[in-house]
Amino acid sequence: MSVLKGRRAVITGGGTGIGLATAKRLAADGASTVLMGRNLERLEKAAAEIDGATAIQCDVTDQASVAAAFAKASAGGKIDILVNNAGIASGRPFHKLDYDEFRRIQNVNVDGVFHCTKAALKDLMGGDYGRVVNIASVAGLRGGPYISHYCASKHAVVGMTKALAAEWGQTKVTVNAVCPAYVETDMAENAINTIMSNTGRTREQAIAELAGMNPQKRLIQVEEVAECVFWLCHPNSFTVNGKAISLDGGAP
Secondary structure, three states: OOOOOOOEEEEEOOOOHHHHHHHHHHHHOOOEEEEEEOOHHHHHHHHOOOOOOEEEEOOOOOHHHHHHHHHHHHHOOOOOEEEEOOOOOOOOOHHHOOHHHHHHHHHHHHHHHHHHHHHHHHHHOOOOOEEEEEEOOHHHOOOOOOOHHHHHHHHHHHHHHHHHHHHOOOOOEEEEEEEEOOEOOHHHHHHHHHHHHHHOOOHHHHHHHHHOOOOOOOOEOHHHHHHHHHHHHOHHHOOOOOOEEEEOOOOO
16 A cells, blocks of 8 residues: 555655665655755666656755755645755764864754755645654764764754654644664765774774674664654654654664
8 A cells, every 4th residue: 555645755865875765665655755965966866766756956054955955846746754864974082073073064964954844844834744754863862982073963853853843743744753873874884984994993893893882783774764764654653753763773
């Protein structure tokens, strides 16, 4: 059964990784998908893998870019689902962390969620169904060494999620966050390379360190995150609101 048939979903950072997997999962259940990101060539290649998908270039840190992209997306039909997936990360000891790097992370991970949610708000509030799913991280639920700037950004996303859910509790829109541990994506690849560079460990040892943070001793797959997003977008998930759902294999 195509439970999302007739629904239109915008996925930021939709060209690769979690974003692309999510677009495919939502489309499999009938949603019309719009993939947004900065690299149009990559987006168009990804959209070609999904029936009826549209690629729209968008820099989530730029209000004008976001406004233009969402106006274009809305022209194709009312936006019912927004997946704020665009995000970046880096590792830096706090004593070596400068303000420019701190702001770079916040601009994408926090400001981007703000800009895109504002841009989609009229559509989301304009019907009998609306879903906002923010891709946060377990770093939004607890701390970790060398990622104070990233933790700050993802804690902000979780906080915004809970606040909007409370504020919009009397509407037909739900707002939730998905908080995965390390997922096998380019972002994890960057973390692996950083560990190798800083510690001299082998690739296998670096992967084992990341996987070791998960009691299941594995990296999460993008399809697993996408499945959680789909569940939150399902019509029967309406009572789930303001939650930060941890995907971490049972970590304390």
